Amino acid sequence: MTAAPLGAAADTSPASRTGIRQVADRAGVAPSSVSRVLSGHPDVSAVMRNRVLDAVSALGYEPDMLAQSLRRGATMSIGFIVSDISNPLFAEIALAAETRLQDRGFSLLITNAFRDPSTEADRIRMLSRRRVDGMLISVSDEGHPGITEALSSLKLRVVLIDRELPAVRSAVLSDHARGIGEAVAHLISLGHQRIALINGSAAVRPSRERQQALRRACRGSGVNATVRHGTFSPEHGYKSTMELLSGKEPPTAIIAGSNQILVGVLHAARELGVHVPHDVSLVTCDDLTLAGFLTPALATISRDTAAIGRAAAGLLLDLIDGQPPRIEVLPTGFRPAGSCAPPARLTS
Amino acid sequence: MTAAPLGAAADTSPASRTGIRQVADRAGVAPSSVSRVLSGHPDVSAVMRNRVLDAVSALGYEPDMLAQSLRRGATMSIGFIVSDISNPLFAEIALAAETRLQDRGFSLLITNAFRDPSTEADRIRMLSRRRVDGMLISVSDEGHPGITEALSSLKLRVVLIDRELPAVRSAVLSDHARGIGEAVAHLISLGHQRIALINGSAAVRPSRERQQALRRACRGSGVNATVRHGTFSPEHGYKSTMELLSGKEPPTAIIAGSNQILVGVLHAARELGVHVPHDVSLVTCDDLTLAGFLTPALATISRDTAAIGRAAAGLLLDLIDGQPPRIEVLPTGFRPAGSCAPPARLTS
DNA sequence: GTGAAAGCGCTAACAT
């Protein structure tokens, strides 16, 4: 709650930072006039404008956004709560969002929440204290009361990324069902009868959508669908794969619910000496840099991360511009590859 | 220069945000007393403290950090100028740095500069206007005058990451020479006589260190070392590989100067039908998620990104605490793997 | 078209 004071070694320069006052003095005008010139006020004479601009460049004056923000009631900054910025999926979204926001003069305050809901609630409050003009959030548990509370207590513009929360009416969603549907159709056409989805947490929309899509795609086909929920982590991928493949009637195809989960799946497969695609076919969700260079190349359900980031930033900017909240759905698509092949033994 | 005003749809709530004044009124005390309680001032009676704290929680008061910052002269925020946050290398550094800074109450303002020096200079000025208490920077051109100027105009605490600038005396560096030295020694021991380094830009320290280390490691051994400088991009990796491998006396081993460059190298090798390690051995700099799952597994010169982020944050915090600038050097290490093997034809 | 004055929300002297 309390902020630590700054250390002593602040000023190396004797003269304090040049403010609007110094500029005004040098130009021989009032501070308010400097402000008007700099903020593009229409009623300023050319003489005034030039005198001020000269003084500004002579002194190298840079307006203090802190003071501007306090006065104007807008910080021109956006908070982005990411569960894990080191995951390229989120990093790419953040990059695209920042690019779009920067064009409008907004800065991005990025903060990591380590997939911990109460940390997320804390970060929401922190960003609120910093008076950000809006937030981009992808919570890790849509049902967490702390998050709902932190969110509802503030009248702030919020855009969700791939999440659904009753309290927030702006979101960018991915159509996971489509990608899963395509992937499963492909697997079934290859002759697979037992498909397993090693899924992330059921507390977030993508996992639920994937599960539903898998069940729907298998319905009536006689194909057996198994879903294992867990964390978005290599550990979950590893453990689930070990259990699935060493059980009775192991799946002939596995879908990894995230790039993190995939890593665990690969470790387990290697450890078990299981060969892809001969022993088991493999599909993963979301791109990974080297997925195309694996042997065999990895079939992937992918989405346009830059488009997601741009859309999220766009929605937030619209909200700030006074437009009503909106939900945008972006597609996912399945890219087949060598990691999918007909099962070795077609009979169970 | 001018900031766009915020849209109309700001207040949904009729009552304006509760400030320190409202808390003071409700507790029947002066605003300064509220401030004292909240900032942990020693001279406050227990009665006062309780009355204030009650009012605070009753009203759900959250102090306005904007006003605090203006008044205290410290924003408790740090700027981080990254060339590309979607590169896991930087993302992991940023993550570790943020974690460390967050512990001390600092927030991280991350901004992308797309490896463009003049964008970097712009971002430095932008962060300066936002009055960040310090910056973490990894410029993409150490010789760019605009950056030097932007940096020197501000009396700010700056820590460089893997860069050398005369104006900045705090930095976290990686000992690239060591990793390259180990890798080259390994290659030479396998019998390689022609080693190529597809390097990044010579305008930054890592590239220069790698080049020097390669030359040093080859000196007197009769081994031919080729270095190609360029951008840190797949395109550079692709083009260089195509040219190197289709030239006369092609290298029998290639070292890719970054994970981005590596991607281009892999594309080119695939296109040329060149087999690793039979036709050419391959080493890459900096980890990539799936590098260990490639066939063959990729030999890598790696470093501890989390340690770099922590060290950078630590240096900056020390600077803020008034300690003198310092340079910290962290190791890199070579991890051999199947992508390195004796050259097929030992004679040129 | 320009200047003077008030104040954004908070903290730190200075009083008491």
Add this chain to the structure above:
DNA sequence: ATGTTAGCGCTTTCAC
């Protein structure tokens, strides 16, 4: 130990 006052750097009525 607590209240009063001034002011961080800027913008914006309000006068002229």
